[in-house]
Amino acid sequence: MALRETDDAAAGVPPDAHGVQRILCRRVRGPWITDYNKETGTRKVIGNTGGYNGGGNDANVHWITYAPVYGKDAQDLFDDAKAHRQPGEKPPYVSAVLPGAADTWKHAKLMASGNFVGTGHSDLLVVCWTHATLLTSGEFSGNSKWDLMVRWSDGELDTYVGTTTKALGTEARILNANDLWTHDTVMTTGNYTANGRTDDLVIRWSDGETTMYTDTKTNRLGTERMLVAPPT
Structure with missing residues (x-):
């Protein structure tokens, strides 16, 4: 995914003492939000790509973020967010099963x-x-x-x-x-x-x-x- 360097600043989130925006997943194009209200600073999170308390390292170092690998469902969710659409219903996730009895x-x-x-x-x-x-x-x-x-x-x-x-x-x-x-x-x-x-x-x-x-x-x-x- 492409870098996203300006979205957090546009959302009015001030940097912390380290100069890092509070929404820490911006380098991996996330989190995905909708219904952002500039007046109240509220939003609805509809997707996540990792980050502090959701993908950071074991020491909870807040300026480090890792992005997990997602499949088509995550891409669909991103497309919905980008188009300001309500995400559609998805069937329950079925985990992969190793071959053999x-x-x-x-x-x-x-x-x-x-x-x-x-x-x-x-x-x-x-x-x-x-x-x-x-x-x-x-x-x-x-x-x-x-x-x-x-x-x-x-x-x-x-x-x-x-x-x-x-x-x-x-x-x-x-x-x-x-x-x-x-x-x-x-x-x-x-x-x-x-x-x-x-x-x-x-x-x-x-x-x-x-x-x-x-x-x-x-x-x-x-x-x-x-x-x-x-x-x-």
Whole structure:
């Protein structure tokens, strides 16, 4: 959506001490209001795109706003507001259902998401392997394609380079079986460095220590950085 920089000022809402308008969703074209009364400063909110107490961060920092992704119903609501129309009735929202019977999903042991199709959207990957104990995904190969990482019950750590929706990628060994890596309890990845790739591996160990391995590759761990020391 285009930026909307003047609507709040036009509505007569004064900025706060930080120079931020009280209607904080203006950068994402919202909230959507109708029946604005200049004399009383009242209005009717008919749509929301996030913001303070409705989409801000966990600390309720009031100058930060996030916009959720909406579908056609939200676009219809916006069109109604823009045309000063009363929104029409909509059928109850039906949430998406994952494929397969519920009994099948009982056997799902691990799940990870990644852009395995190459569309820029996340895909859900489900694993039922008996000896796979932790799972994550990331851009470890550096070619903008996503790779699957698996930690096995004996501590072995592997990546499957170039995994797609049709097949696992080529197996690359990072660590052989070992005792130390049987003690990592949580494994995830993120983009925490300046290279713009989701290739920073974060591990929480059984003693509470949390470690990051920055710029991890398909066949070796990245630079080790302690984030949280184990309790003494």
